[in-house]
Amino acid sequence: MSALQTGQPRDVLSAPASPDYRRARRAESRTGYAFLAPWLIGFFVLTAGPMLASLYLAFTDYNLFRAPEWIGLENFRQLFDDPRYLQSVKVTLVYVLVGTPIKLAAALAVALLLNNALRGQGFYRSAFYAPSLIGASVSIAIVWKAMFSDGGVVDLGLTNLGFPSEGWVGDPGKTMPMMILLATWQFGAPMVIFLAGLKQVPRELYEAAAVDGAGSMRRFWSITVPMLSPVIFFNLLLETINAFQVFASAYIISGGQGGPAGSTLFYTLYLYIRGFSDFRMGYASAMAWALALVIGLITLVMFRTSNAWVHYSGESK
Amino acid sequence: MKNRHLLTVAAALCASTLGLAACGGGSGETAADGPVSLDYTWWGSQDRADRMTKAIAAFEASHPDIDINPNFSDFEGYWQKRATEAAGGGLPDVMQFDLSYLRQYAERGALLDIAELGDAVDTSTIEETLLPSGQIDGATYGVPISTNALGHFYNPAILEQAGVAAPTGDMTWDEYDAWIREVTEKSPEGVFGSGDYTSTFWLFDMYLRQQGKQAVTEDGEIGFTKAELKEWWESPADLRQDGSLISAERTTQLDPKSPFGANETASEFSWDNFLAGYLTDTGAEKLEIVAPPTDTGDRGLFLKASMLYAIGANTENPEAAAEFVDFMVNDPEVGAIFGTSRGIPASETQREGATFEGADAQIVAYEESIADELGESPAPLPIGFGTLESNFKRLASDVNYGRYTVDEAVDQWFAEAESALQQ
Numbered sequence: 001m002s003a004l005q006t007g008q009p010r011d012v013l014s015a016p017a018s019p020d021y022r023r024a025r026r027a028e029s030r031t032g033y034a035f036l037a038p039w040l041i042g043f044f045v046l047t048a049g050p051m052l053a054s055l056y057l058a059f060t061d062y063n064l065f066r067a068p069e070w071i072g073l074e075n076f077r078q079l080f081d082d083p084r085y086l087q088s089v090k091v092t093l094v095y096v097l098v099g100t101p102i103k104l105a106a107a108l109a110v111a112l113l114l115n116n117a118l119r120g121q122g123f124y125r126s127a128f129y130a131p132s133l134i135g136a137s138v139s140i141a142i143v144w145k146a147m148f149s150d151g152g153v154v155d156l157g158l159t160n161l162g163f164p165s166e167g168w169v170g171d172p173g174k175t176m177p178m179m180i181l182l183a184t185w186q187f188g189a190p191m192v193i194f195l196a197g198l199k200q201v202p203r204e205l206y207e208a209a210a211v212d213g214a215g216s217m218r219r220f221w222s223i224t225v226p227m228l229s230p231v232i233f234f235n236l237l238l239e240t241i242n243a244f245q246v247f248a249s250a251y252i253i254s255g256g257q258g259g260p261a262g263s264t265l266f267y268t269l270y271l272y273i274r275g276f277s278d279f280r281m282g283y284a285s286a287m288a289w290a291l292a293l294v295i296g297l298i299t300l301v302m303f304r305t306s307n308a309w310v311h312y313s314g315e316s317k
Numbered sequence: 318m319k320n321r322h323l324l325t326v327a328a329a330l331c332a333s334t335l336g337l338a339a340c341g342g343g344s345g346e347t348a349a350d351g352p353v354s355l356d357y358t359w360w361g362s363q364d365r366a367d368r369m370t371k372a373i374a375a376f377e378a379s380h381p382d383i384d385i386n387p388n389f390s391d392f393e394g395y396w397q398k399r400a401t402e403a404a405g406g407g408l409p410d411v412m413q414f415d416l417s418y419l420r421q422y423a424e425r426g427a428l429l430d431i432a433e434l435g436d437a438v439d440t441s442t443i444e445e446t447l448l449p450s451g452q453i454d455g456a457t458y459g460v461p462i463s464t465n466a467l468g469h470f471y472n473p474a475i476l477e478q479a480g481v482a483a484p485t486g487d488m489t490w491d492e493y494d495a496w497i498r499e500v501t502e503k504s505p506e507g508v509f510g511s512g513d514y515t516s517t518f519w520l521f522d523m524y525l526r527q528q529g530k531q532a533v534t535e536d537g538e539i540g541f542t543k544a545e546l547k548e549w550w551e552s553p554a555d556l557r558q559d560g561s562l563i564s565a566e567r568t569t570q571l572d573p574k575s576p577f578g579a580n581e582t583a584s585e586f587s588w589d590n591f592l593a594g595y596l597t598d599t600g601a602e603k604l605e606i607v608a609p610p611t612d613t614g615d616r617g618l619f620l621k622a623s624m625l626y627a628i629g630a631n632t633e634n635p636e637a638a639a640e641f642v643d644f645m646v647n648d649p650e651v652g653a654i655f656g657t658s659r660g661i662p663a664s665e666t667q668r669e670g671a672t673f674e675g676a677d678a679q680i681v682a683y684e685e686s687i688a689d690e691l692g693e694s695p696a697p698l699p700i701g702f703g704t705l706e707s708n709f710k711r712l713a714s715d716v717n718y719g720r721y722t723v724d725e726a727v728d729q730w731f732a733e734a735e736s737a738l739q740q
Binding site for chain 1: 393396397400401403404421422425427565566567568569570572573700701703704707711714715718720729736737
């Protein structure tokens with residue numbers, strides 16, 4: 001309805017605007033805002049407001065009981081003296097740096113398999129997607145914990161295969177692999193996006209490459225990966241941000257304590273402990289903003305470096 | 318015209334959501350003439366909730382003008398909810414309280430001084446040494462519901478299998494350590510004499526009391542030095558090294574059962590009201606309690622108020638709230654309903670009202686056996702104590718996992734204690 005869309009100069013549209021027309025337009029925008037209202041109210045009341053409040057609290061010693069007192073950058077300074085904070089950063093970074101590539105590789109591998117025309121394709125696609133539907137739930141974390149506990153399915157299976165294990169849950173060296181496996185198993189969302197991306201790769205490219213004698217590996221690396229790079233970039237970005245924020249599964253599997261020996265003390269879990277068990281809301285707010293800044297920075301770096309490796313096919317270089 | 322229609326629908330939707338939000342805010346009002354309604358909340362298991370329902374029914378039957386509006390959750394979640402309510406100024410009228418949190422809420426002015434209500438809550442039935450547990454600077458913020466004492470539990474069936482004599486209440490710590498080693502050696506693989514008992518803060522407090530000190534002083538300060546904590550955490554170092562204690566890995570694995578509850582250790586220190594829970598967990602016919610070891614002859618034992626009742630300062634019906642607290646603390650029928658599931662009732666009338674059988678009788682007998690040797694009950698604990706207590710357990714476990722040396726763990730505990738107590 002605007003000048004941009006119709007391609008006409010602005011005054012041509014506005015000149016003949018009768019009062020009737022203007023009223024209709026106002027009514028229309030009112031309708032628009034009315035429809036947006038639930039989201040707008042939600043955003044300002046439940047997201048933007050609390051975010052601003054937490055930005056303020058990050059510079060105070062607020063503990064839920066006393067009125068907040070301004071302490072400047074003290075909370076941020078304390079972060080770097082806090083061994084548990086540093087531990088939580090370490091745990092989270094390992095999870096993000098190791099877990100995310102594994103998850104994306106699994107998603108891409110399954111997407112490639114499902115991209116072939118085969119009987120019952122719809123069924124397989126649904127089946128592989130299913131874990132993602134239920135994945136973030138508390139119940140799955142409980143089941144996961146039971147499976148990897150002493151006497152659980154995984155534990156018994158490994159013991160029967162000749163790898164005696166005493167359960168993964170109590171061993172600080174095994175809880176991280178367990179958490180990464182849980183994340184990997186929920187590859188459904190990136191997989192669906194990869195599948196959609198694969199459908200967009202022109203068949204002619206493969207045919208031409210086959211005529212030139214390229215093998216399947218060569219075709220994968222020289223055609224699939226570059227053509228898929230925008231989708232890979234999108235998935236990488238999304239999954240990295242998600243991985244930084246993992247909480248529910250870590251909370252359940254460690255009983256809310258980040259144990260054993262701090263091996264599942266994820267960033268958000270420690271933030272929660274600080275805020276809601278120790279009541280140090282100022283400190284927790286500072287942690288939240290430090291995380292938001294880091295995620296923002298990583299996103300920025302990823303966008304900036306993406307020109308070097310992400311190939312948009314419509315684009316002329 | 319279609320647009321206008323849609324607009325109306327959207328507006329109606331908005332209005333109804335706003336209406337819902339408004340409704341959600343204003344439930345606290347009471348009609349002047351109708352029955353008074355009290356919000357009452359506690360933490361605990363389903364078993365406690367069932368007993369509570371019976372107790373509330375008894376109260377409502379004898380007080381038709383007061384309506385109780387009950388609500389309960391687990392311990393962790395309980396304090397998270399109370400903290401947010403306190404910040405918003407909307408605490409329930411009557412609350413079950415813990416010694417660790419009383420000071421925090423009282424000093425903020427969130428709790429009512431029950432003494433101001435005169436004799437509405439009769440506390441003459443409660444042991445005088447116990448009353449200070451609910452008092453801060455002369456004001457009464459908490460009324461003790463029940464008490465418990467530390468005890469040394471052992472499992473006779475495991476000892477019989479190992480062919481080792483039962484522990485007595487007159488052992489020294491060295492004798493106890495030797496006993497643990499013997500049980501572990503003579504038991505089948507996977508059964509141990511004990512777990513690492515140094516991870517419980519209250520047991521450390523008992524150990525300090527045996528030497529005439531206290532972990533937390535009356536002014537709410539830390540009452541021990543780094544060297545003393547180091548000595549405590551290092552005391553079972555030999556047992557850790559030669560595998561006489563159940564491993565940290567296994568202990569985590571068994572959670573939420575304790576190693577003793579899972580029949581994998583022969584003994585464990587805990588509060589005596591854990592007996593019922595231990596019997597359920599182990600499935601054992603009988604478990605025994607004796608007094609914990611001591612090197613000095615002083616047992617260092619004390620009665621701790623296992624929970625208290627508190628009234629929110631913002632309550633609109635302080636008299637009704639006091640009536641309810643008085644009933645719950647003193648009524649013999651309520652005493653009979655709860656037995657010793659919350660510890661031994663603090664009020665004389667409730668103790669007399671209940672007939673104790675089985676496990677209950679065993680706990681009563683244990684507390685009678687140590688009654689002459691009890692020290693002072695702990696005063697309300699310093700603000701931030703909950704954090705200190707959980708750090709104590711976590712760091713002791715980290716030592717067992719080999720993540721920290723004892724020295725590092727001690728330093729960390731004191732560093733965190735400093736920042737927690739500053740709050």
